[in-house]
Amino acid sequence: MVRLAVELRNVIKKRHSKTIGPINLELPEGHIIALVGQNGSGKSTLLSMLLKLALPEEGTICWFGSSVEGELPIEIRRSIGYVPESPIHEESHWTPEEAASFRRRWYPDWDQAYFQALLDEFEVPQGIRLGKMSKGERRKFEIAAVLAAGPKLLLLDEPSSGLDPFAWRIMIETLQRYMDERQATIIISTHIVEEVRRLADYIILLHKGKLLGMAEKDALLGAWSEVWVSAADEAELAELAAELPEALELKIQTPGMARMITSRMQDLEKRFSDLGIKKIRSRILDLEEILSLWTMGHRPELADLKRGD
């Protein structure tokens, strides 16, 4: 059976300008789940609800199988690590060492040696105040400090913003190693497709406050193709359109060639050979294009947690 780190049922959060939800989600333990969507789609709101920093007007949220009335109990709060979009102002006058010694009191499992090793690997300057650091250096401190506490659930709100490519790679590898060593769960909001490619097991897509669903990342890759076939003119194009219900966005872009996209390439190939249509070329759409199609309403096959167990 799949154990859930978090479950949301009919969760609705009303912001002054828009409503987030209703959100129904089951987030399986031991996986990395990428939260994607345009600015203002509700990603940060969703993450803050998972910490009860924002309270939903409707619905329930369960952490590790239990729903919580009122404040999050300390045991649950301790097992969640959070890197917010902007760092906490209250720590800005501290050096990394001072901030760590403050955080350490709250986390009995704090691993000081691991914290120090991560600071060294990230080359975070020591002895200077967090508020004086560059955005990237501060970010690296935040990631090191959140991992040192040994969380079972990690909520990362655009953790790579401000990181240089070297630090970015170390972050990716560090998160993968962390996941390899413990059965943790990571929910990471990001705009960077390469980050999704490298890290995610599942992808959640939000659009204008609405949840469009959760899909297995690898099931998305290769799901859509762009195909070109020969077509002389608009009349022939109309014939094609009538014959090929599997084709989307069918149009002539280059004289003599019709272009279309499809998520049913195999069916289409068979139709081509039945109808004697000459295929000129095809290519697989990349993740970025697939996410944009999904945003426009072309929903992929969604994740089914029960499958394969």
Added chain:
Amino acid sequence: MWIPVQIDDKSAEPLYHQIETQLRSLIISGNLAEGTLLPSIREFAGDLKCSVITVRRVYQDLEGEGLLRTRQGTGTFVSHVGDGARAEYRRETVRKALEAAVDAGRSVQFGEEELNELFQEIVKRKYGEADNKGE
């Protein structure tokens, strides 16, 4: 440990299938020796830029075929490949290549006889070359 499996992003073949086919052939061909410890699921997924769901599925499938075995707490190892499986695999590899060649011939309207002649000619040339080198 690094395993030489390479994913083709541009291929429509599902990721799990690409990985499974390549890993299976590495094991059956003996390139990965019996007893080799494979990377953890997360590590392998990180190397291949795919999800742990995919790697878990590949490991489970190959375990089902008896090519891998998992020891709780230690990891996944290459299992013993029987001579029967190896012989079968050898034969299957060649059969697939030949079938593709015959399909290629048919697609340009090659007749049976013409194809046979060409096949014999190539066999004679290639095996002859090898013999000459051996002498």
